[in-house]
Amino acid sequence: MFSHHPHGQHHGPELKNLIIALVLATAIMGGWQYFYERPRMEALRAAEAEQAGRHKAVMPKVATRVEPVEVVAPEESPRTPLRSDALHGTLNLAGARFDDLTLARYRVSLAPDSPEVRLLSPRGTESPYFAEFGFLSADPAIPTPDARTLWQAGGRGLSPDHPVTFAWENGEGVTFEKSIAMDEHYMFTVTLAVKNDTAESLTFNPYGLIHRTYADTANHLMILFEGPIGVINNELQEISYETLREDGAQQFKAAKGWIGISDKYWLTAIIPGPDAQFDAHFRHVGQNGEDRYQIDLMGMPFTVDPGKTHTVTLRFFAGAKQVRLLDAYAARYQIPLFDRAVDFGYLYFLTKPMFQLLSFFHSLVGNFGIAIMLLTILVKLVMFPLANKSYTAMSQMKLLTPKMKELQERYKDDRLTMQKEIMAMYQREKVNPMSGCLPILVQIPVFFALYKVLYVTIEMRHAPFFGWIQDLSAPDPTTIFNFFGLFPWDVPGFLMIGIWPLIMCLTMVIQQRLNPKPTDEIQAAVITYMPYVFLFLFASFPAGLVIYWAWNNTLTILQQWVIQQRLKKKGLH
Secondary structure (H helix, E strand, O other), rough: OOOOOOOOOOOOOHHHHHHHHHHHHHHHHHHHHHHHHHHHHHHHHHHHHHHHOOOOOOOOOOOOOOOOOOOOOOOOOOOEEEOOEEEEEEEEEEEEEEEEEEEEEEEEEOOOOOOEEEEEEOOOOOOOOOEEEEEEEEEOOOOOOOOOOOOEEEEEEEEEEEEEEEEEEEOOOOEEEEEEOOOOOOOEEEEEEEEEOOOEEEEEEEEEEEEEEOOOOHHOOOOOOOEEEEEEEOOEEEEEHHHHHHHHHEEEEEOOOEEEEEEOOOEEEOOOOOOOOOEEEEHHHHOEEEEEEEEEEEEEEEEOOOOOOOEEEEEEEEEEOOOOHHHHHHHHHHOOOHHHOOOOOOHHHHHHHHHHHHHHHHHHHHHHHHHHHHHHHHHHOHHHHHHHHHHHHHHHHOHHHHHHHHHHHHHHOOHHHHHHHHHHHHHHHHHOHHHHHHHHHHHHHHHHHHHHHHOHHHHHHHHOOOOOOOOOOOOOOOHHHHHHOOOOOOOOEEEEOOOHHHHHHHHHHHHHHOOOOOHHHHHHHHHHHHHHHHHHHHHHHHHHHHHHHHHHHHHHHHHHHHHHHHHHHHOOO
């Protein structure tokens, strides 16, 4: 990777640049670990503790509608059950609200008794999080249902085979209905209806809101967006909690698209029809020491003539951000950029295809760890011409080391002549001393793209490999400092050096020995210690990423060894 100085004892600009590069590389990796990996693991543990500690079915306090929700005196309200293979919960008849929902296919942790992940929670719980749909009247004298309204529910509960209809009559000749249907995954269809039995034409606006009391924003990381999100007129909007707290409400007029709140793996979203226009608001309210966030939309006004009924259909997504499912919904309901709810980042053009390839390999072998290995082989094949040229140059330089030392000794008192002779040797042997850097440079975007895929996609969450690796998105849980679990010692986090990081370190050491060794002693020492620095840095990285790096090194070792044997047979000495 690095070029050599022509004199073993002269520490010139090349060595200075090398040390600067290594220091920067170490600082970047150390910073990555300190600012991203350590907070990521702390946030994960905190989230698991929070999920495990949340309780169910505490009767909520009711609230107002599109305006920021206020707390009022709580009263018990009836509920109707909600159940499918993917979702468990209840609907609150007070406001006909979505406020009690757990994800049946996802657990807080890998523990056998771990509870289901809770997505929505009612008022009165630690972190209220709910959605509501309804109508606003253009005439404030016309009573409309609000968060206090007790709706009448028909049917035996909500399931994929049985929609439920809520009804309420305002006492003045207007009947409001909410018909809710759900599919087998995470999409609800909410049909709002107004029946006008008065003698006058009436005008209403449909609305939908998602409200959340949330205090965990300090654990959010720069590598991942979490918070209010939407696609407004085909443009992704990511409005952080901090922005709403510090800069105030955000508003979008005459918009098309969808709005929601995104967590790392989970999403709630309100989705009007593809051609429906709406006004969207994102806002924060600080009250009683709590941070409350609300995103809401209000549809365009419509008029209901006497004796007529008008309906409006909205959709509500509440569940796991499975990429293929989001893509399917986007196609079925014409939802723009719905897959961007998964934060694939600026390398979207690389990260999503990489995820799709991993998913394809997983469909063949049934194991994401093996899928990562197959992806690594594919990347190697794509980069083979470039890598082969680079490794050939590096192997040639290694075989030319004796000649280089001979020239350095012969012209040790004439540096200019020595440089000319070494360059002449390179030209004669057709060796480019800088070409060894190319494979490393090519790996960088692939490495970060794979890291992003492992970190943000729920498909990688709790995905097992073999043996002790039961979650490819989490670090290797073993450590050499308790002899891989032989001694019951609670090892500090910075000493969690697992088996796979050790394997990765070993492959880096072997790979170094196949590369040309710098003739400068300081340069050689700096390069030699790098695998051990990476050992500690990579120990806290997702196990899937460490497996990728170790497997990639193994393939590189094999490729370089074959090249060296071929060059030796050609008689290059």
